[in-house]
Amino acid sequence: MFFDFEKNDAKCSSQRQQIKAWVTANLSDDVVGAQILVTELECSEPGCPPKETVIALLASGAPARQYKVFKPLGEITETDVVFALQASTPCDHQNPLTSESKTNDLGGDV
Numbered sequence: 612m613f614f615d616f617e618k619n620d621a622k623c624s625s626q627r628q629q630i631k632a633w634v635t636a637n638l639s640d641d642v643v644g645a646q647i648l649v650t651e652l653e654c655s656e657p658g659c660p661p662k663e664t665v666i667a668l669l670a671s672g673a674p675a676r677q678y679k680v681f682k683p684l685g686e687i688t689e690t691d692v693v694f695a696l697q698a699s700t701p702c703d704h705q706n707p708l709t710s711e712s713k714t715n716d717l718g719g720d721v
Contacts, residue, residue, distance in 0.1 A: 626684050633692040645670035651684040
């Protein structure tokens with residue numbers, strides 16, 4: 612089987628840059644200037660969508676913030692980014708496939 616990694620990487624890179632631009636445009640003042648990381652992850656947990664996108668904000672002198680959008684990278688819209696950033700605390704939004712909040716092994720929201 613042949614995979615065109617360069618084509619896929621260019622498309623993903625372009626989408627990541629677009630998501631970062633949407634994040635930057637919608638950031639609250641307390642994290643302006645934060646480094647923004649965008650990663651697509653596969654999820655194998657029951658009730659979890661097959662792929663989700665994680666947006667992490669890393670700001671000097673502040674705790675890292677992580678937001679999840681339960682969609683593959685290529686399906687993320689600006690509305691999804693705004694919704695994730697407007698969650699009252701990072702990652703407290705619900706998985707739309709199960710309508711349940713998820714928590715991590717440390718007891719915090721994921």
